Amino acid sequence: MIHPAPRVLATDLPAHLDRPVSVSGWVHALRLMSAMQFVVLRDHTGQVQITHRRDGGPLEALLDSLTPESAVRITGRVVAAPQVKLGGLELVPESVEVLSLAETPLPIDDRTGPERRADWRFLDVRRRAAAGLVFAVQTTFEQALREYAMGQGCTEMHTPKLMGTASESGAEVFELKYFDRSAYLAQSPQFYKQMAVAAGVDRVFEIGPVFRAEPSFTSRHMTEFTGLDVELSWIDDVEEVMAFEERMLAHAIGKVVEVHGERIWEVFGVEPVVPQLPFPRLTMAEAQSVLRAEGWDPEGGKQDLDPEGERRLAAHVRERFGHEFVFVTHYPAAIRPFYHKRPEGRPDLTLSFDLLWQGLEVTTGAQREHRSQVLLAQAAEKGMSAEPMREYLDVFRFGCPPHGGFGAGLARLLMVLLGLDSIRDAVFLFRGPHRLTP
CATH class of the missing domain: 3.30.930.10 (Bira Bifunctional Protein; Domain 2)
Structure with missing residues (x-):
């Protein structure tokens, strides 16, 4: 059995440049473009961008299947990316594990009022x-x-x-x-x-x-x-x-x-x-x-x-x-x-x-x-x-x-x-x- 790399929190990723890591958290945002796939993953410490170039492989299909707030574990290599606003780095994925796929649509969003948000606290x-x-x-x-x-x-x-x-x-x-x-x-x-x-x-x-x-x-x-x-x-x-x-x-x-x-x-x-x-x-x-x-x-x-x-x-x-x-x-x-x-x-x-x-x-x-x-x-x-x-x-x-x-x-x-x-x-x-x- 292959064990994933130890979990690294988003806030600690700068200390792991050019090294393989495993991050776990929720899908915060998805940008699935014709040539590239971008996923922003969020844990309790912050966020990191996952960047993948489409190649028709199984990883592409997995990323396409994700929904906002799904719980995932992603293993990959941390690389410097000055153009990325989230800390100037990104994660190039090698494997994606969907731990729990979130239903869509979500019951609340950024425009939801306080009473409805309290229902889904x-x-x-x-x-x-x-x-x-x-x-x-x-x-x-x-x-x-x-x-x-x-x-x-x-x-x-x-x-x-x-x-x-x-x-x-x-x-x-x-x-x-x-x-x-x-x-x-x-x-x-x-x-x-x-x-x-x-x-x-x-x-x-x-x-x-x-x-x-x-x-x-x-x-x-x-x-x-x-x-x-x-x-x-x-x-x-x-x-x-x-x-x-x-x-x-x-x-x-x-x-x-x-x-x-x-x-x-x-x-x-x-x-x-x-x-x-x-x-x-x-x-x-x-x-x-x-x-x-x-x-x-x-x-x-x-x-x-x-x-x-x-x-x-x-x-x-x-x-x-x-x-x-x-x-x-x-x-x-x-x-x-x-x-x-x-x-x-x-x-x-x-x-x-x-x-x-x-x-x-x-x-x-x-x-x-x-x-x-x-x-x-x-x-x-x-x-x-x-x-x-x-x-x-x-x-x-x-x-x-x-x-x-x-x-x-x-x-x-x-x-x-x-x-x-x-x-x-x-x-x-x-x-x-x-x-x-x-």
Whole structure:
């Protein structure tokens, strides 16, 4: 049995000039002319042109039989070809093996709209270099987040995604049948992170699935996404949490710039920049004062920032501080969960924050209230019954350390980092109110 030469990736072909190689990939384009046959083959690293002069032989017939997106293995010799735009070289074939012939016509092309492309996502990803780069960046980014967390003494946890009671208020959760009773998909690992630090696991983090039953149809929302969550115990104040996050993000972005910076510029026209530390901080009161002075007037006198307010604040921070990030702190207690700690003497505020990146909220965090009786009082203040939260509240009855943490969506971070128009392009398979397939 004759074995083909070892596979060589398209990006590595310049190192194999005048040598026989085997390339494997998909047929990207065909130009079958009267005297010559040209095939552009694509793998996950790039493209190469295969050039064959017609001679009436079996190789000619094989090349004529190819269809776009067929999976093939082609063995031949790499030769210099300055006239070829794809790297100034070409492959002169000696054998062609059709591994899987693609049907025609293809269900999508370059003019296909986003919904149809989502139906055929595997083809969409395969055909677009940008999509493949997203996942390469995601891998580096996620690895760097873990690297930083573990370097800071964090333990990675894997918390349940099936819950016996709905988390927090019970809103925006998916209910499902669990044997003879109902269960709920976790919309956050929040309570389990707090349980872990109460269990003596000093610092914890998790990168895992999160589910939100939000009927949102925006470019930044999904019903299932990968969340980054961190919880730190024995803290003195919420500033420690913000300092941890800004250093973590700066480390991860730095790794992405180091590994993918040039390619990101080539594909997306975006130059990722490692942010300066520390990030600017504005209280919510300060942020709203700045925005109202510039004419921002949300409906109903909202205590929170709407998308327009976030964008305007980003412009202000960019002009004033020259920075793409800003922590907005001290949110009103009325719009924050009952378990957020409140400043001494200011029960109307919370020691909480959102992190905005280029005008988009990417993180919510806070110092948690760790004292059992205060938690009970704050829950009652919001009209919440203690009984459904009994197991959660039990965590604080037997000595819980001061702690705080944050949660962020990985896809939303990637969306901003790469300048993507929609969060759909930052994930392999999107889940939204009207999409459960493929």
